Amino acid sequence: MRPKGAIVGELDGKTVLVTGANSGIGRQTALELAGRGARVHLACRSESKAVPVIEEIRSATGRAMAAAFCPLDLSSLASVRSGAEFFRQTGEPLHVLVNNAGVAGQRGITADGFELAFGVNHLGHFLLTALLLDDLRASAPARVVTVASDAHFQARGVDFDAVHRSTPGFTGLREYAVSKLCNVLFTQELARRLGAPEVSGVTTYAVHPGVIASDIWRRIPWPVGQVAKLFMGSPESGARTSVFCASAPELATSTGGYYVAAAPRDPSPRATPELAAELWRRSEEWVAA
Numbered sequence: 001m002r003p004k005g006a007i008v009g010e011l012d013g014k015t016v017l018v019t020g021a022n023s024g025i026g027r028q029t030a031l032e033l034a035g036r037g038a039r040v041h042l043a044c045r046s047e048s049k050a051v052p053v054i055e056e057i058r059s060a061t062g063r064a065m066a067a068a069f070c071p072l073d074l075s076s077l078a079s080v081r082s083g084a085e086f087f088r089q090t091g092e093p094l095h096v097l098v099n100n101a102g103v104a105g106q107r108g109i110t111a112d113g114f115e116l117a118f119g120v121n122h123l124g125h126f127l128l129t130a131l132l133l134d135d136l137r138a139s140a141p142a143r144v145v146t147v148a149s150d151a152h153f154q155a156r157g158v159d160f161d162a163v164h165r166s167t168p169g170f171t172g173l174r175e176y177a178v179s180k181l182c183n184v185l186f187t188q189e190l191a192r193r194l195g196a197p198e199v200s201g202v203t204t205y206a207v208h209p210g211v212i213a214s215d216i217w218r219r220i221p222w223p224v225g226q227v228a229k230l231f232m233g234s235p236e237s238g239a240r241t242s243v244f245c246a247s248a249p250e251l252a253t254s255t256g257g258y259y260v261a262a263a264p265r266d267p268s269p270r271a272t273p274e275l276a277a278e279l280w281r282r283s284e285e286w287v288a289a
Helices: 024-035 047-061 077-088 116-138 150-154 173-194 224-229 235-247 273-288
Strands: 015-019 039-044 067-071 096-099 142-147 202-208 257-260
Touching: 015 024, 015 116, 024 039, 024 047, 024 096, 024 235, 039 047, 039 077, 047 067, 067 077, 077 116, 096 116, 096 235, 116 142, 116 173, 116 202, 116 273, 142 173, 142 235, 150 173, 173 202, 173 257, 173 273, 202 235, 235 257
Parallel strands: 015 039, 015 096, 039 067, 096 142, 142 202, 202 257
Antiparallel strands: none
C-alpha cells in the first residue's frame, strides 16, 4: 500500500480532498496519499462507485477513518457549491485539494450552459477551489494540485465565445486541449493572487500525469479510443506527479509551476499572464451568475 520511497507517516494528520477519486488516476492518488497517512475525502458523483475504493483504503491502511465520501458533480455549479458545503460541514481542515476529475473525448454541454470539457475540467474546479480557499488558508501550509495535460500545448488559446456552446468536434479532443490550457492558466493566476508561499501558506501546481489508460477516455468514439489505449500508461504511473506535488517537502516554497514526471517544465508559451488574468476574470463572472 505504501508507495516505494514514501516517508512513513509523512502526511499523518493531514486532510486531502481528491476529485474523481473512484477510478483511474484519482483512485490511485487517493490510495497513495492515504498510504502516507492522510485522511482522504473522495469527491465523486456516485457514492456507490466510491464506496469500494473507500473500503480498499480502509483495509489497506488499517484505519477506519482513512477515507470518506463527498458528493460532487463538476458538470453542475449547484452541485459544486453543495459539495463544498458538504465538506465544510465536516469541520475538518483541508491541507491538500487535488483537482483531478475530468472528461475527454466527450461532446456536450453542462447544466449551466458551458462546453462540457471546459465546464467540468476548468470551471467546476475553479469554483470548488474558490469555495474552499479559506479552508486551505486556515489549514496552511496547504496545496492545490490541478491535473492538466501536455495536451494543452495543442490549444491555440481560449475562445471565450466557444465555451458557451456544445462541443462541436467529433472527438472533443480540441476542446479537451483548451480545458487543459485553462488548468495551467488557472494554476498560474491562483499562484499570483495568493502571493508568496511564506505569506499565504498555500501553494499550487499544475501537473501532466502522462497519457494514461483511465475512465476519462471511456466515451471517446470507437475505434479511436481503442487504438489510443494501446499506447497509454497505467494509473499508477499517472498518479506519480500528483502525489509528488501534493506531498514533497522540497516544493513547500515553490508555487504556480507546471510539473511533468515529478519535475518542473515550461508550459506552452500561450499560457501568458494576460490570458490567465482574463480567464480568471471571466470565470469569476460565470460562476457568480
